Amino acid sequence: MNPQNDGRKLYQKVVAAISTAIQSGTYKPGQRLPPERDLAEEFEVSRPTVREAMIALDIMGLVEARHGSGIYVTNRRPEGAVAAAAQDLDIGAFELTEARRLFEGEAAALAATTITDEELAELDVILADMAEENVKNVSGEKADRRFHVAIAKSTRNSAITLVVETLWDVRDKSPLCRTMLERSREVGVRPLIDDHRDIVEALRTRDPRKARAAMHHHLGTVIENLLTATELEALQRAQMEVAAKRNEFARRAAI
Structure with a gap:
């Protein structure tokens, strides 16, 4: 499930893929998402990128951290609304700080x-x-x-x-x-x-x-x-x- 190079930020691609999986029923409400390490391997991205995606999905109300045991699906929303919400969230702290590290150094x-x-x-x-x-x-x-x-x-x-x-x-x-x-x-x-x-x-x-x-x-x-x-x-x-x-x-x- 490697996100395509379509101009979106990496975390947005992960958000779009997981939200689509939720919409299609691959991940159902109450189901635990795969561990962060597994998602990073699946999407061929870094763990910080997965972390940004999980926080974005949390902000959008699609998932939540539960009982310290992982990230769980909470509900489904229309795919278009999810995509728009992901776009509105803009850049994440990991991506921004990486850019700052390179430039400010x-x-x-x-x-x-x-x-x-x-x-x-x-x-x-x-x-x-x-x-x-x-x-x-x-x-x-x-x-x-x-x-x-x-x-x-x-x-x-x-x-x-x-x-x-x-x-x-x-x-x-x-x-x-x-x-x-x-x-x-x-x-x-x-x-x-x-x-x-x-x-x-x-x-x-x-x-x-x-x-x-x-x-x-x-x-x-x-x-x-x-x-x-x-x-x-x-x-x-x-x-x-x-x-x-x-x-x-x-x-x-x-x-």
């Missing part, structure tokens, strides 16, 4: 050759703001965005700055990406201060290779944390359900 390498002491001092201030936002649990990662855009600006290349700002705009506006990041925040994922500090220190050495490596490491860690957070979501939901059942049992036992 090179931006950091160039910035290492052009950044000024004043701009490095500005990054130190933004780091402090980022740490404060983490403590206060401020959503939106505004300081995080300022940090990465400041590095782009220090390249003295307006096209690079535009691309970095555009990637952040997509991050904030895409429903799928926003949902994935919100779910990550719910399980405790926050901007990594140490990673950002390592980027600043690499820039301070004016070494392009160190700056590139620091940025690659940081955004690679973001992808790993997204994987962990979305994987934990099903378990966390199951734990909440168990806790609710325990409370209900205790209430009945006290009667």
Whole structure:
């Protein structure tokens, strides 16, 4: 069931194939979908792509994580409506962060050759703001965005700055990406201060290779944390359900 190369994003192809299978009755309401690894092999895509597809299907109400045991079909919708909904969800957090890792790594390498002491001092201030936002649990990662855009600006290349700002705009506006990041925040994922500090220190050495490596490491860690957070979501939901059942049992036992 290898998705065709028809211009759609990979996760959208997986969503379309699974929603069609649900519509045709191949997967019935209440049925458990195959494990993530099996779906990745079937569609010849990465596990992060399957994860994005599962979250998209969840958002659309077609599937749900149940009792920590996997992803289950909830209902059926007309195929056309599903396809439109998948298109509306736009880009996912894995795909976006992969693009950022490639592009911002090179931006950091160039910035290492052009950044000024004043701009490095500005990054130190933004780091402090980022740490404060983490403590206060401020959503939106505004300081995080300022940090990465400041590095782009220090390249003295307006096209690079535009691309970095555009990637952040997509991050904030895409429903799928926003949902994935919100779910990550719910399980405790926050901007990594140490990673950002390592980027600043690499820039301070004016070494392009160190700056590139620091940025690659940081955004690679973001992808790993997204994987962990979305994987934990099903378990966390199951734990909440168990806790609710325990409370209900205790209430009945006290009667």
